[in-house]
Amino acid sequence: MTTNSPTPDNSGKRTEAESFKANAFSISLTVKDLATSLAWYNNVLGFAIDRKIERDGKLRSVALSAGAARISINQDDGAKGWDRIKGLGFSLNITTEQNIDKIADRIKELGGILDTEPADMPWGVRLFRLKDLDGYKLTISSPRPA
DSSP states (O other): OOOOOOSBOTTSSBSSOOOOOOSOOEEEEEESOHHHHHHIIIIIIOOEEEEEEEETTEEEEEEEEETTEEEEEEEOOSTTOTTOOOSTTOEEEEEOSSOHHHHHHHHHHTTOOEEEEEEEOTTSEEEEEEEOTTOOEEEEEEEOOO
């Protein structure tokens, strides 16, 4: 029997040629307080502001970038309840060639709180973890220095 499934067979190899190749990836996050989250992503993490989107004279969304990484943050409209938990079971993994320890130190100097300090991982990266103001988890990593 022939399968059209792109899932791995028992050998761990794909059973079909890759059918999707993305050129970029961006994410959109809903936040409780857009102005406060914007300040955190821009000033603490160092994301640049690419574009601000207003509706009815109010800031509703901001597109941010850090190199090739793109994040949009959007003001929660409360339609699903103001107390709903954000970021549960979700993590953003951001990679860089920059010095992880210097990035972590800068974040802490600017008031950010790390969940884990920079550490070497057995799979060859150095990383640290933190959460944004709404509880979204971020992991920032780079290849481990030789």
